[in-house]
Amino acid sequence: MNATTNPDPTSTSTPTAPPARGTTVVEVRGIGKRYGNIIALSDVSTSVRAGEVTCVLGDNGAGKSTFIKILAGAHEHSDGELLIDGVPVHLSSPRAALELGIATVYQDLAVVPLMPVWRNFFLGSEVVKGVGPFKKLDIEFMKKTTKSELAAMGIDLRDVDQPIGTLSGGERQCVAIARAVYFGARVLILDEPTAALGVKQSGVVLKYIAKARERGLGVVFITHNPHHAYPVGDRFMLLRRGKSMGDFPKAEMTLEDLTSMMAGGSELESIAHELEKSMGADSKVAQDMKAEIT
């Protein structure tokens, strides 16, 4: 039960000096994941570079979650290669990923609602002072840091002692991002950060993504909304049914391309076709659908 890992919290931050902008931090080559005979993900390749945002787009069930779980260390990949700083690795736990500077902000935000904001902020990477068995939390430092880090992100909390469950969704999202940035993540994985938010708060979150990129972080931004992805993204990787539909730099993509690929132009046609068959070509639904895609 003793703290055996990371006695010094600063050791989690910046394992190496921040890499120069544009250097590849994480690269995946033909990566895949099988659960028994279920193939959840196969043959996905992309890269995450310092100071760039790699957007992973895909509909529900496209394999986005599986993909980030591999990067985050929650699941080990069964096919292909995962390279971090050019070295092939298997991430066996979230902690292993964290130690390599890969931090994940999950959809459910990975916060403990009943715990105070500052305890949540430092959870798993608590700052301690003192020696041996008398190591104790440096509460004053952690409260102060939480307050100032959040203020830097535009969240002015009156009391960092309040349970984090009392904050709004957007605020919690920002706490989670601020936490990852503070702990020196080199790569920040954001799992659908805008999915549960309204328009205005989505904008706030996108602003922080841009901010993280400016600070030289590599960002993996998972979303199903091309309108959120396009403004901040430098590279787009599209997933469908567990397979990669390609990995494109922004130069090769327009928002229209991205939207139609996301919506799946050919897929929509086949849906329209099916509707025609099952409901009759004259039915209102089928007509509307056809009008929509042509």
Next chain:
Amino acid sequence: MTTATLVDERVARTSTLTKLLKRPEIGALVAAIAIFTFFAVTTDVFATPSGASTWLRGASTIGIMAVAVALLMIGGEFDLSAGAMTGFTGLVVGVLTTEYGLNIWVAILVSLVLALAVGFINGLLVMKTGLPSFIVTLGTFFVLQGIDLAGTKALIGQVAIQGMSNVPHYDQAKKLFGSSITVDGGLVYASIFWWLGVTAVATWVLLRTRTGNWIFSVGGAQTAARQIGVPVMKTKIGLFMTTAGAGWLVGMLLLFTTSTVQSNTGVGQEFIFIICAVVGGCLMTGGYGSAIGAAFGALIYGMVNQGIVYSGWDNNWLKAFLGVMLLGAVLLNEWVRKRAETAG
């Protein structure tokens, strides 16, 4: 969710009183004071040194267990084998020394190792199978109870340890676990100091160490805790071993205070520990609670248990009282939790 990126002006200041009321142990403290006052006024002996000595001693062993169980409950788990463990550990020492002539300190150590092993198995089973700890430890409870009853009978042909005080070096161990000092005409037993020590250490660990932070997090949101890098498995297994270790300590305290132990010692007390922890502010669902609160809970139990005797009432009223306390505490905790989650 779409509103308010900036909080402040819509949130009123929290008064000191509200802050105080949010402490999980406050309800138990108020109740303890009220109960003490009641019995001190209505009976003659309750507040005397010798009277207090009796209920403090009763509260102390329950209290040690309640504090350990509270940590476990904050960590989101239950341990129904905690009661039987206090009997099991005492019996192990008793049988090994009186029947097999093992050195008493070696026997005490063996007993501790066995207890920790049972705690480890409890924790490992819960974590590996994902089954509710309620079921897993119910199983361990029955196993221990069976061993306590049948094993003891098979090995020594009796249901209670006898001749404990003739064992070599008994006095040494008694000094540590079963002695008492006289203060103002009342006896203060070693178990009371152990109780204070355990409560202090538990509170410190819970509120001032990384481990404490991890305990709150694994009980409050296990998946989130794991995702953020908290060693969930280690924390929870450690908690089960802590409870088992506390069971061992209480086993020793009971054995060396009374110099005997029965095969059925501790059976039925597992729920009392849980009640004390809940009265002390622990949520049944985990993630919230206090070690000091559990100690207050045990104090309440000890005071009522003895106060009923001093008042000359039927002893069985204790059960009804416990039930009312439990329900009241659960309702209060729920109310406090809702306030903690919504009010700034």
